[in-house]
């Protein structure tokens with residue numbers, strides 16, 4: 001039985017962990033989930049470390065950097081912290097960040113958060129249980145949320161549907 005950690009924030013304007021839990025539940029079995037919610041993205045590195053300390057095999061860190069310059073700096077700091085934790089423990093943290101200004105309005109922001117969260121839930125599941133599936137998709141220009149870029153040969157492009 002694997003343990004998947006989810007760290008998320010109260011700052012975010014969408015409950016991405018809910019989407020992840022739902023998507024993992026419909027993707028497969030063989031795991032339990034441990035969730036830890038903190039105020040903001042700069043609290044995610046230690047939240048992730050604490051989740052690893054309780055036995056998590058992988059952590060998904062969800063956060064929403066705001067639109068101000070200070071938020072962008074916070075995002076960089078948080079990402080660097082998440083990298084440091086990964087190198088310290090030798091395990092993956094899948095960073096699910098949706099910048100507030102990636103979407104044109106709240107409706108699109110909600111859609112983007114849900115979509116990116118779900119696609120990274122599947123990535124996480126595959127990393128843990130079926131890593132070959134990622135290898136099969138190497139170089140395909142996959143994106144989480146908006147449409148895939150596709151490979152440079154023009155193959156493998158999707159719209160915005162989830163692909164398992």
Ligand SMILES: Cc1nc2c(=O)[nH]c(=O)nc-2n(C[C@H](O)[C@H](O)[C@H](O)CO)c1C
Nearest residue numbers: 011039040041042064065066070071074
């Ligand atoms: C400026 C700022 N911007 C963000 C942000 O864009 N997104 C976010 O999730 N949290 C932000 N925070 C809060 C910090 O990440 C952190 O929660 C506090 O500094 C408390 O440690 C701060 C302080």
